[in-house]
Amino acid sequence: MKENFVFRLPPEIYFGGGEGKKAGELVKRWGEKALLVTGKKSMQETGILEEILKSLEGAGVQCSIFDQVEPEPSLETVDRGLDLAYRERCDFVISLGGGSAQDCGKAIAGLCGNSHTVLPYFEGKVLSSPGIPWIAVPTTAGTGSEMTTNAVLTDYRTKLKKSFRSPYLLAKLVIIDPLYTRFMSPYLTATSGIDALVQALEAYVSQEVNPVSEVLAEEAIELLWKYLPQAVKEGQNLNYRKQVAKGSMISAMAFANSASGPAHGLSHIVGPEFSVVHGEACGIFFPRVVEFNREVLKDRYEKIARIVEIEGEEDLIDKFIEAFLNLMKEIGLRTSLGELGIKEDMLQGIVKEERIGRNLRENPRPMGEEEIYTLLKASL
Ligand SMILES: [Fe+2]
Numbered sequence: 001m002k003e004n005f006v007f008r009l010p011p012e013i014y015f016g017g018g019e020g021k022k023a024g025e026l027v028k029r030w031g032e033k034a035l036l037v038t039g040k041k042s043m044q045e046t047g048i049l050e051e052i053l054k055s056l057e058g059a060g061v062q063c064s065i066f067d068q069v070e071p072e073p074s075l076e077t078v079d080r081g082l083d084l085a086y087r088e089r090c091d092f093v094i095s096l097g098g099g100s101a102q103d104c105g106k107a108i109a110g111l112c113g114n115s116h117t118v119l120p121y122f123e124g125k126v127l128s129s130p131g132i133p134w135i136a137v138p139t140t141a142g143t144g145s146e147m148t149t150n151a152v153l154t155d156y157r158t159k160l161k162k163s164f165r166s167p168y169l170l171a172k173l174v175i176i177d178p179l180y181t182r183f184m185s186p187y188l189t190a191t192s193g194i195d196a197l198v199q200a201l202e203a204y205v206s207q208e209v210n211p212v213s214e215v216l217a218e219e220a221i222e223l224l225w226k227y228l229p230q231a232v233k234e235g236q237n238l239n240y241r242k243q244v245a246k247g248s249m250i251s252a253m254a255f256a257n258s259a260s261g262p263a264h265g266l267s268h269i270v271g272p273e274f275s276v277v278h279g280e281a282c283g284i285f286f287p288r289v290v291e292f293n294r295e296v297l298k299d300r301y302e303k304i305a306r307i308v309e310i311e312g313e314e315d316l317i318d319k320f321i322e323a324f325l326n327l328m329k330e331i332g333l334r335t336s337l338g339e340l341g342i343k344e345d346m347l348q349g350i351v352k353e354e355r356i357g358r359n360l361r362e363n364p365r366p367m368g369e370e371e372i373y374t375l376l377k378a379s380l
Helices: 019-030 042-046 048-058 075-087 099-111 178-183 186-205 211-233 238-256 262-274 278-293 298-307 316-330 369-378
Strands: 013-015 033-039 062-069 092-097 134-138 150-155 160-165 173-176
Touching (some): 013 019, 013 238, 019 048, 019 134, 019 173, 033 048, 033 075, 042 178, 048 062, 062 099, 075 150, 099 134, 150 262, 178 238, 186 211, 186 238, 186 262, 186 298, 211 316, 262 369, 278 316, 298 316
Parallel strands (some): 013 173, 033 062, 033 092, 092 134, 134 173
Antiparallel strands (some): 150 160
């Protein structure tokens, strides 16, 4: 636990049903022209895009739409959006959609005025000044990108997925309208929700956790553990949607101010290699990571077991692992890489030095290439 720490969050966060409609009035202080960054179709199909555009128009804000963001956005997509922001002379960027739209819009806003391409920054160059303001309107509940200062991007030539980081990437404003999450399919609800849950769990046991993020992680674990299965089963129940959106928001606040852990590090290795959905991969790896760390993090895991109301005095960690796997099954997710069609020989050569992220390197029980393979094999 860190006793000396810094705690950063976006300066304004609006949460609640109907808050999305206020977007225009809330953003007009940053200028007259927005770049709206979103995915290829779901925002059109659900009517959310139309609602946001109407709100911007009502407030006198013009808008250029960049609707080319794919799942796991590429460096090229960021460059294309950035190009549009320059050509249209946009004053600020609004991301509308799931984690991919958030990460992509965040990177574009940060780079605008600083560079015409993301590659040097993806490779570690430091952003020397702020870009243009970035406003996050998430429509899934889970990735937490709206709260963080890193944009997760993928270089498809090298199959390298990692973060472009800078304190300048923090959102100026976040609008979380749980009504927008009701369009998610049960599978998307499950994968984004389990991502939020694993983020809270990894934040809670992280070496970087501080007294504030600890309390937040605890609350997020409780909310998501209780409400995620209900939201998956009854997607039209707005109370369940609200509770999961709240849990996800709080989880993001916690992990943005601590660190993620090995389940995330491992999912960044297999994700671009086998096109595994991020949240599902995190959920598959997490119980194996608990097994790996159970001696060094015994007290923390036992506390988690108590948070999710596992009873008794003995075998708390075993019972927790079992309960976590049951939760995965209950929400319709697979619990092994094998079920995703990944076989042992396919793992050969996928762990490379440049793919071993901080969240693996800084594990309290040392984790090198060999241990990573052991964990990957244990997850088959
Ligand atoms: Fe995640």
